[in-house]
Amino acid sequence: MPPKRHLTARRVRLGAELRKLREAMGMKSKEAAELLGADSVQMSQIESGVAGVSAQRVRRLAAHYACTDEGLIEALMVMATDRTRGWWEEYRGVLPPVFSDTAEVEHHATALREIVITHVPGLLQTADYARAVYTYMMPGLPGSELIPRVEHRMRRRSVIEGDNPTPYETIIHEFALRVRVADRQVAQAQLRQVLERIEAGHATVRVIPTAQDGFAGADASMMHACGPVAQLDTVLRDFPTGTAFIDAEPQLKQLRTLFRMVEKASLTPAASRDFIHRLAKEL
Numbered sequence: 001m002p003p004k005r006h007l008t009a010r011r012v013r014l015g016a017e018l019r020k021l022r023e024a025m026g027m028k029s030k031e032a033a034e035l036l037g038a039d040s041v042q043m044s045q046i047e048s049g050v051a052g053v054s055a056q057r058v059r060r061l062a063a064h065y066a067c068t069d070e071g072l073i074e075a076l077m078v079m080a081t082d083r084t085r086g087w088w089e090e091y092r093g094v095l096p097p098v099f100s101d102t103a104e105v106e107h108h109a110t111a112l113r114e115i116v117i118t119h120v121p122g123l124l125q126t127a128d129y130a131r132a133v134y135t136y137m138m139p140g141l142p143g144s145e146l147i148p149r150v151e152h153r154m155r156r157r158s159v160i161e162g163d164n165p166t167p168y169e170t171i172i173h174e175f176a177l178r179v180r181v182a183d184r185q186v187a188q189a190q191l192r193q194v195l196e197r198i199e200a201g202h203a204t205v206r207v208i209p210t211a212q213d214g215f216a217g218a219d220a221s222m223m224h225a226c227g228p229v230a231q232l233d234t235v236l237r238d239f240p241t242g243t244a245f246i247d248a249e250p251q252l253k254q255l256r257t258l259f260r261m262v263e264k265a266s267l268t269p270a271a272s273r274d275f276i277h278r279l280a281k282e283l
Contacts, residue, residue, distance in 0.1 A: 052080075169205075170203060
């Protein structure tokens with residue numbers, strides 16, 4: 001198959017999972033390529049996401065790799081045949097690839113779980129809030145780049161607000177709700193937006209009060225995108241060097257544990273809603 005023009009997050013993940021299965025079997029890339037009547041270069045392109053692979057070939061490889069997890073195999077076959085070109089593709093070449101990759105991962109998730117400490121979650125932000133964040137974090141950003149960044153963030157909200165919304169749960173620290181990234185009016189509108197999303201059933205929100213004892217997770221921010229099977233979960237974490245897409249099982253296990261720990265430190269959804277209502281009146 002000819003190489004794809006763009007390396008999408010989904011295509012790269014499919015290749016990575018096939019590589020994991022091959023390595024678990026202790027098979028060399030050249031051996032796997034021979035099973036498909038291909039060469040090592042073609043196999044490398046498949047495993048790196050540069051080239052696609054048919055569902056039939058995915059099943060054949062899974063059999064040779066002694067994979068008996070039918071749920072995983074079926075999920076990989078769906079990934080192989082998926083030809084979705086979502087709205088995010090409009091931004092490839094306009095914004096850095098991580099923007100489109102994030103939206104793509106969110107679109108294909110079966111559920112989204114997020115922890116945010118310093119900002120209101122992107123999926124719940126108003127346009128004014130997002131604009132203030134981007135303007136502050138990247139001073140001097142020209143309008144030609146600022147406008148599509150804000151627009152992209154607003155369009156991401158469709159994953160939890162559309163006709164077939166993805167279940168979304170977020171844990172927000174009180175600090176993120178109190179800090180004014182712009183002014184009082186923007187802060188008030190942002191809290192109203194969060195409350196509206198709760199009332200509409202688009203988000204389950206939990207708050208970690210500043211006064212909560214025993215919370216040491218200041219760097220716990222993450223987006224956990226659940227896959228059709230646990231092996232295909234992805235966790236997105238932001239670092240100074242960029243956004244990391246984590247899919248290694250040992251790390252996923254550790255981050256699932258971290259999420260449960262943070263969840264225990266948060267208020268119930270009902271108490272969190274009341275907390276946000278009170279905070280909105282204080283601003």
